[in-house]
Amino acid sequence: MDSVEDRIETLFEEIDVTPFGPAERALIDEAIALADEHGLDEQGYTARLRLLPSASMLGDTDAQLSAFAWCVGRNAADPEKFPLQVGGFDLLWYHKHVVSSLMGSPLFSIADVDSAIEAMQQQYLKEGVGLSGVLQARFQAAVGQGRLDEAGTWLGELKRTPRDNYSHCETCVRAEEAEYHYAIGKDADGLALADEILEQGMTCGDEPENTIAQALLPALRAGRLDEARQMHLRGYRMARTNADHLTMIAQHLRFCAVTGNEARGLEILERHLNWLVHDGLNAQAHFDALSAASVLLGAAQRAGAGAQTVAAASDAQLVPILGEHDGPWTVTDLKDAARQAAAALGAQFDERNGNGWYESRLAADDELAGTSYDLPIGATRVSTDAAPAALPDDLDGRLILVSDLLSMDERGQARQVLTAVESLGDAPGGEPLTAAQIAEIAGLKARLEAAGESDEILASIFEVAGNEGLDAALALTETALTDPDLEKGRGRGRRAALLRTKAQLLGADDQFDAGLAAADASLAIGLRLGAREWASTTAILGAHLAQDASKADLAIERWRIAIREAALAELPQELSARLELGSLLQALGRAEEGVEEAREVLRRQIATGAPDSERAETLRRIGQGCVAMQEYQDALEAYRDAVALASQDEDWLLATRAALALGELMTDAGDEDGIAVMAGAVESARHLEEDDPMWLVRAMHMHGRSLSLADEDDRAAEVLREAVERAAQAAADDHPAAAFEHADLLDSLARAIAGEHPDEAVRVAKQAAQEFITIEEEVPGGRALMLAAGVLFNHDRPAESLPLMEQAIEILADHPDVLGQVLNAAGDVYEKLGRHHEAKQVRDRAEELS
DSSP states (O other): OHHHHHHHHHHHHHHHTSOSSHHHHHHHHHHHHHHHHTTOHHHHHHHHHHHHHHHHHHTOHHHHHHHHHHHHHHHHHOTTTSOSEETTEEGGGGHHHHHHHHHTOTTSOHHHHHHHHHHHHHHHHHHTOOSHHHHHHHHHHHHHTTOHHHHHHHHHHHHHSOOOTTSOOHHHHHHHHHHHHHHTTOHHHHHHHHHHHHHTTOOBTTBTHHHHHHHHHHHHHTTOHHHHHHHHHHHHHHHTTOGGGHHHHHHHHHHHHHTTOHHHHHHHHHHHGGGGGTOTTOHHHHHHHHHHHHHHHHHHIIIIITTOBOGGGGOGGGHHHHOOOSSOOBHHHHHHHHHHHHHHHHHHHHHHHTSOHHHHHHHHHHHGGGOOOOOOOSSOOOOGGGSOOOOOSSHHHHHHHHHHHHHTTOHHHHHHHHHHHHHHHTSTTOOOOOHHHHHHHHHHHHHHHSSSOOOHHHHHHHHHHHHHOHHHHHHHHHHHHTOGGGGSGGGHHHHHHHHHHHHHHHHHTTOHHHHHHHHHHHHHHHHHHTOHHHHHHHHHHHHHHHHHTTOHHHHHHHHHHHHHHHHHTTOTHHHHHHHHHHHHHHHTTOHHHHHHHHHHHHHHHHHHTOOHHHHHHHHHHHHHHHHHTTOHHHHHHHHHHHHHHHHHTTOHHHHHHHHHHHHHHHHHTTOTHHHHHHHHHHHHHHTTTTTOTHHHHHHHHHHHHHHHHTTOHHHHHHHHHHHHHHHHHHHHTTOTTHHHHHHHHHHHHHHHHTTTOHHHHHHHHHHHHHHHHHTTOHHHHHHHHHHHHHHHHHTTOHHHHHHHHHHHHHHTTTOHHHHHHHHHHHHHHHHHTTOHHHHHHHHHHHHHHO
16 A cells, blocks of 8 residues: 555656646546545545646646535545645635636536535635635626626625735736726727736736737727737747637637638638537637637638638537538538537527627627738738639630640649640530641640640740840840730740749849849739749749848738748648748748748648658747747757757758757857757768868857857867868868958957967957958957957056057947947056046047947
């Protein structure tokens, strides 16, 4: 028996240090099973006290209610053997969770809810504790039943009641009050409370993600669109990993529906639809999610995606909720089923509550169909312009379309249309094919089966570009575009090809705006003809041209088109385009959106078994975005995984880049293990030395810096001296990046040896400054001179320091942000030399700059 009890105690210790989740729940279940099997009721009681918060957080209402009833029964029968408090667990505290759980299912009557609240109050009075928690439960129950006037009364009494040890936490009190204000139409009051939670960094078990979700639509209504976008991105990321957060996901679906992000909403719905079967007793969350899904699906249908398949809805576990269905679920079908299921649940709640609260909530969701905010997020937006023109009814029209598609090398689409051509010719009662039509079909088939389209004009344009230059190639392209045949039936595909060629040539000639116009013209043709691969590739070209033209908004839209068309055609380039869009968004300061795109790519890569190196690159970009969002733990995890995957795949360039980013992040955080990571980056970079020696130089540079920051100056100097020699060799070989890197290495070396070898440090720093100035890098050159001057000053040699300070002041004259530092430092030197008037002059000048 002792061994069983020891095992249970060990389990308790493990449970208490394990985060909420499947692993923690497995430990609790084992402890309960052992206690029950061996008749150890006291240990079983203690284990169930641990189960109560776990089941509440993970959305297992059945287990929560069963464990609570078991514990209450044992406590009532023998309070000495089964006390209310065991360790840090208090049975009184969990009464409030039971009330909300009973509210969540129409299987429990209002009498059941009222009885639970009364039992809570009696127990609290018996134990002599305050009633703030009881009033909070009454307020919460009234809001959940839609008895808003009654809820207001309870809220007033709650505010007049002093807080105590059993009050809800400050965060939850504010969050629940905010939801009440939204329900009674006082958005401003609700948002003020949400702002307090977010601005003060207040947290709890489900907060602030719940507060964020509930504030999304009110923030939109208040015109706080940019804040709403950021809240959606942050809140969804926080909510998406816990199936008990279904009501939060519902709010994010509504947000996507009214902001023009229907495609993003469909992606979210696909991920979380099976959460409807997670907690069978949380019908309140099911109602909310089904009604929100109907809103989102309706928006997608209006945007032209009614026939799109929602694969997740075919899960057999969803049949009891959505009903039987033949074949794949479309957006339209699922919208109707979700609305019907939500209405059925709402009717059960309204019958229980004795009012029409849930019916009114459905009606409010229906009214969202007339609500719209232009707030694009992420890669794709469902749009009617995604649909190509209808297939021509006549045979000649279809033959023309096949020819156009082949001119654009859209072979798959051309094959489908050619099949439709033959079926039209074989139709009963149709006109017999003419000899010319038969010959044309044969010719198109031959083109289709050939290795690929070969256009003599395009070939000659590229030949001219290589031999005579871009101007001559552009002139030839313009001439080709004036061909009158391009304005006739079979010229659209060739026009698109010529326009895209023109865009490429203009981009190579740095005429980015004109190139973008040509790419857009080619893209428009591709979209009209349904040439999805052509459209996607051309949109990517347009995105790059827009970025080169510094037109970020236009680039984002073209990336979206590229991704949408690639997704519709099931092309692998969808994922790479998503990554590029994510990088652009991150560069624009929209890191949350960029990380969302990268995470979606990673999810797809994992699902399809993508190569390790591809996943590693995605993880590296996620790491970059997390750093930009100051979410350093997530960044560390992403970079670590990237290094491991890239190394495993022997992608040494990627492994080096990820390791350097990881090492730098760890070093900046003061983590001594960052030095070892930097050393690993050096070893990865050695594999790259033959192709590009600068990767090894950079890795050694960063390794040396990390050693210096850790006060291991001797080792740092050793590494940096070798890196200096390698950089000098690369510079001798005319590597374009070597000159700056060599100067920067000298600067780092000078800093590393300044303490033990001041004279050498001064000499090396002066050499670094000269090299920086030679390549017109004035700021690092001035800083290197300042370093040399500072070493001399710190070794009580101010007279030698002063000329270097004065030289730095002269070099940095056009850089006021750095100049002020040098002027103040020079003031200290003048002061040391007794030249007080000059010290005051430079300090006054520094003050003017600040």
